[in-house]
Amino acid sequence: MRVNFTVNGRPQQADDVWEGESLLYVLRERLGLPGSKNACEQGECGSCTVRLDGLPVCACLVAAGQAEGREVVTVEGLAEHARRRAAGAGTPPEPAGTSLDEARRWTAAPDGTRAAALSPVQQAFVDAGAVQCGFCTPGLLVAADELIERNPEPSDADIREALSGNLCRCTGYETILDAVRLAAARAGEAGPR
Amino acid sequence: MEFLRPGSWEEALAAKAEHPEAVPLAGGTDVMVEINFDRRRPDHLLDLNRIGDLYEWETGEDEVRLGASVPYARIMEELRAELPGLALAAHTVGSPQIRNRGSVGGNLGAASPAGDSHPPLLAAGAQVEAESVRGTRLIPAEEFYTGVKRNALAPDELIRAVRIARADGPQQFSKVGTRNAMVIAVCAFSLALHPRSRTVRTGIGSAAPTPVRARAAEDFLAAALEEGGCWESGRPVPPSAARRFAELAAGACNPIDDVRGSARYRRHAVAVMARRTLGWTWDAYRSGGRDSRCA
Numbered sequence: 001m002r003v004n005f006t007v008n009g010r011p012q013q014a015d016d017v018w019e020g021e022s023l024l025y026v027l028r029e030r031l032g033l034p035g036s037k038n039a040c041e042q043g044e045c046g047s048c049t050v051r052l053d054g055l056p057v058c059a060c061l062v063a064a065g066q067a068e069g070r071e072v073v074t075v076e077g078l079a080e081h082a083r084r085r086a087a088g089a090g091t092p093p094e095p096a097g098t099s100l101d102e103a104r105r106w107t108a109a110p111d112g113t114r115a116a117a118l119s120p121v122q123q124a125f126v127d128a129g130a131v132q133c134g135f136c137t138p139g140l141l142v143a144a145d146e147l148i149e150r151n152p153e154p155s156d157a158d159i160r161e162a163l164s165g166n167l168c169r170c171t172g173y174e175t176i177l178d179a180v181r182l183a184a185a186r187a188g189e190a191g192p193r
Numbered sequence: 194m195e196f197l198r199p200g201s202w203e204e205a206l207a208a209k210a211e212h213p214e215a216v217p218l219a220g221g222t223d224v225m226v227e228i229n230f231d232r233r234r235p236d237h238l239l240d241l242n243r244i245g246d247l248y249e250w251e252t253g254e255d256e257v258r259l260g261a262s263v264p265y266a267r268i269m270e271e272l273r274a275e276l277p278g279l280a281l282a283a284h285t286v287g288s289p290q291i292r293n294r295g296s297v298g299g300n301l302g303a304a305s306p307a308g309d310s311h312p313p314l315l316a317a318g319a320q321v322e323a324e325s326v327r328g329t330r331l332i333p334a335e336e337f338y339t340g341v342k343r344n345a346l347a348p349d350e351l352i353r354a355v356r357i358a359r360a361d362g363p364q365q366f367s368k369v370g371t372r373n374a375m376v377i378a379v380c381a382f383s384l385a386l387h388p389r390s391r392t393v394r395t396g397i398g399s400a401a402p403t404p405v406r407a408r409a410a411e412d413f414l415a416a417a418l419e420e421g422g423c424w425e426s427g428r429p430v431p432p433s434a435a436r437r438f439a440e441l442a443a444g445a446c447n448p449i450d451d452v453r454g455s456a457r458y459r460r461h462a463v464a465v466m467a468r469r470t471l472g473w474t475w476d477a478y479r480s481g482g483r484d485s486r487c488a
Contacts, residue, residue, distance in 0.1 A: 164288050
């Protein structure tokens with residue numbers, strides 16, 4: 001079957017989708033968005049967390065056909081999502097990804113030039129050293145970003161609750177909590193978003 | 194496999210009548226796991242996500258008519274006053290990601306003895322609103338569970354809603370697991386005080402082939418409270434009565450030894466949870482039922 005939906009602000013169409021396929025499979029294998037990770041396939045680990053119409057969900061438990069006509073944000077679109085949120089509602093979406101023109105103009109950047117734009121939560125994970133093997137990071141980023149959007153001043157209990165569906169097997173929870181606290185503190189300094 | 198996507202409840206009923214073997218799919222937190230692991234390959238998936246009615250609830254004088262697909266996240270946030278037992282249980286389901294999708298209708302459809310919503314439904318008093326093209330019928334929760342992962346639905350029926358009595362007194366839910374999140378109950382217990390009818394109702398999960406009520410325990414406690422004039426005086430439940438209540442609750446179990454726990458442990462844990470939930474709810478009742486809003 002064919003599935004049409006919006007991913008990171010860009011209309012997408014997937015063809016020849018098997019009816020029992022998950023949204024996660026469509027994102028990874030058909031749309032070339034491998035940021036959402038495929039681990040447990042049963043909603044236990046959170047590594048495939050994406051936002052479906054704004055809500056964090058496990059993409060492995062959403063049937064592809066259920067995404068029809070809906071909006072999905074993945075870790076690949078997190079920086080753009082955060083940018084639009086900071087700019088306020090009504091900012092025209094800038095499709096995530098690289099346009100054909102940009103790709104043609106691409107050259108290797110000299111050392112010292114700025115890397116890809118990161119969302120505040122992503123930057124906080126980098127700064128706090130909250131990434132070890134990196135496999136659980138995308139799901140944690142999506143969940144943490146949604147938490148701070150919903151609750152700009154989360155308590156430790158709020159953070160633990162929001163991340164309770166995401167497993168990290170490198171025992172990195174302490175630095176992950178640090179990263180979320182850091183992102184929330186920085187958002188507070190930046191004033192209301 | 195065919196993916197059926199009815200746009201309305203009527204279309205969904207028609208599709209289920211035409212394809213009785215179709216597997217209803219809402220939150221996907223059970224069905225998609227089975228498909229991902231190749232444990233199930235139905236000919237038809239019946240997607241209910243586009244039916245807005247299933248995501249709404251109506252609060253009446255005596256009951257809440259809870260749409261089958263209302264996610265646990267909304268129950269725990271918005272129905273705490275009307276359905277305190279169910280709201281507490283909802284909060285223990287999976288994780289935020291799971292609670293954003295999973296629903297009581299899905300729990301009932303799957304009819305797992307470990308489903309978190311069953312004990313509070315039994316304790317509060319609930320009826321499952323089952324509908325087909327032939328009409329609607331109300332199935333009391335205690336008659337809905339017919340076996341391990343089996344329910345009383347006819348092949349052409351779908352769950353439209355659950356009608357749950359509004360709390361008229363304190364309610365509690367307790368669950369044993371190895372951590373706070375992402376835990377399938379080793380066993381679970383829910384208790385609801387019903388001061389208006391001077392009764393107590395219970396619900397036990399994961400300790401028998403189906404969720405069950407501990408009726409002997411309920412009857413014993415109601416008699417003990419009546420005899421002691423406890424409802425009027427608000428005096429504490431005598432420790433001997435609480436102990437007997439716990440024993441009778443454990444006696445209602447018919448558990449198995451499995452990977453999550455032994456039968457003996459489950460009986461013991463149910464007794465402990467029965468005693469504790471009784472203590473918590475009775476304390477709340479004595480202090481003027483601040484933990485529950487009377488209708």
